[in-house]
Amino acid sequence: MRIASWNVNSVNARLDNVVSWLGESAPDVVVLQEIKCQEENFPRAAIEAAGYQAAVVGEKSYNGVALLSRLPFELRQRALPGDDADTQARYVEAEVGGVIIAGIYLPNGNPVESDEKYGRKLRWMDRLLAHAEGLLAEEKPVVIAGDYNVIPENEDCWDPAEWLGDALFQDEIRARYRRLQHMGFTDAFRACDRRGGQYTFWDYQKGRWPRDEGIRIDHALLSPEAAIRLASCQIDRAPRAREKASDHTPLIVTLNAA
DNA sequence: ATGCCTTGCGGAGCAAGA
Numbered sequence: 202m203r204i205a206s207w208n209v210n211s212v213n214a215r216l217d218n219v220v221s222w223l224g225e226s227a228p229d230v231v232v233l234q235e236i237k238c239q240e241e242n243f244p245r246a247a248i249e250a251a252g253y254q255a256a257v258v259g260e261k262s263y264n265g266v267a268l269l270s271r272l273p274f275e276l277r278q279r280a281l282p283g284d285d286a287d288t289q290a291r292y293v294e295a296e297v298g299g300v301i302i303a304g305i306y307l308p309n310g311n312p313v314e315s316d317e318k319y320g321r322k323l324r325w326m327d328r329l330l331a332h333a334e335g336l337l338a339e340e341k342p343v344v345i346a347g348d349y350n351v352i353p354e355n356e357d358c359w360d361p362a363e364w365l366g367d368a369l370f371q372d373e374i375r376a377r378y379r380r381l382q383h384m385g386f387t388d389a390f391r392a393c394d395r396r397g398g399q400y401t402f403w404d405y406q407k408g409r410w411p412r413d414e415g416i417r418i419d420h421a422l423l424s425p426e427a428a429i430r431l432a433s434c435q436i437d438r439a440p441r442a443r444e445k446a447s448d449h450t451p452l453i454v455t456l457n458a459a
Numbered sequence: 460a461t462g463c464c465t466t467g468c469g470g471a472g473c474a475a476g477a
Contacts, residue, residue: 210476211466235476237467262467263475309477312461350477369477404477405464416477448465448477 202272202298202456203228206346206419207440208306208402208449212236212267215447216244222440223251228453229271230297232304234348236265243267260290266304266347268293277301283328291325299459300427301336305329305347310368319368322350326377330384333422337385342427344454345386349420351378353388356397357417369418378420386422389434389454401436402449410441421454430456 205228209215212233223231231253236243240259248255253269256276268274278294280287294303307329310322329345336343352369355361364370382388390399400415409415423431432455441450 214466235466309475311475311477364477367477402477407463418477445465 202230202300202458203453204300204302204344204346204421204456205231205451205453206234206304206348206421207231207451208234208348208419208447210235210237210447210449213238213242213244215445216247218440218443218445218447220247220251222451223253223269226437226451226453230274230302231269232293232302232346233267233269234265234304234306236267237262238265256293256295258290258293263289264306265290266293266306268295268302268304270295270297272297278303281305281325281328282332284324287325299342300456301339301341301343303336303343303345303347305345305349307348307350309350310374313366313368313371322368323373323377326374330377330380333381333386334384337424340426341424342430342456343424344421344427346421346452346454348418348449349378350418351375351420352416352418353378353391353420354397357400359398359400359414359416364416369416381422385425387425387428387431389421389423389431390417390436390452392428392431393434399436401452403441405448419449419452421452423454427456430459432457
């Protein structure tokens with residue numbers, strides 16, 4: 202099973218790129234982040250024509266996630282449990298072929314001085330940790346994939362000095378990401394590739410893409426039952442080079458058959 | 460230099476992203 206994650210920075214602005222990439226890459230399941238539309242404005246017909254059924258958790262203008270699948274799936278969650286007052290569209294979870302797949306769009310958290318932004322990020326991560334414990338207890342293959350907005354280590358960043366004051370780089374943020382690993386989740390990309398300097402995001406500004414000055418912030422974390430089936434995990438840089446590219450590029454995980 | 464891009468919203472110039 203091939204499972205991809207991609208922050209598309211508006212699914213409607215990116216529709217041609219997304220549909221052509223689905224045709225070329227043909228993953229079984231894709232979790233999208235920042236679709237930036239309500240469910241009624243999601244381009245469902247074009248996605249279905251490409252061969253995918255979609256579970257859409259939308260919101261006007263901002264955020265928004267979707268799970269696309271070529272295989273039958275059962276929707277499990279449309280929100281991250283733990284705070285009914287949180288109305289932002291950042292979480293979707295489904296079971297596909299015996300694998301629990303969660304798509305997440307973790308809050309950015311800047312500026313770090315702001316409880317509204319940074320505090321929200323910390324609290325969202327704490328809820329994710331709690332929910333992840335419950336998923337582990339199911340003892341099934343689980344893949345939590347998406348835009349974590351976390352730079353795990355200095356080597357995942359082209360210039361750590363430039364990111365010292367940023368919410369993506371704070372020690373307490375990175376500690377929470379490590380806690381997911383300590384409780385039993387495996388960073389699929391890092392398990393397959395020891396190299397630093399492998400990025401999933403390059404800012405539109407300042408020529409970051411042509412200079413390959415990026416950060417690795419899109420991740421797939423695997424429960425032990427999924428990790429023992431890990432065949433490969435790759436960053437597909439091709440979509441970032443296209444016209445009208447998203448500032449993120451897809452991450453693709455391949456699991457061996459059960 | 461809270462900018463430099465890019466998007467949504469709405470019909471100008473912000474807000475938000477990372």
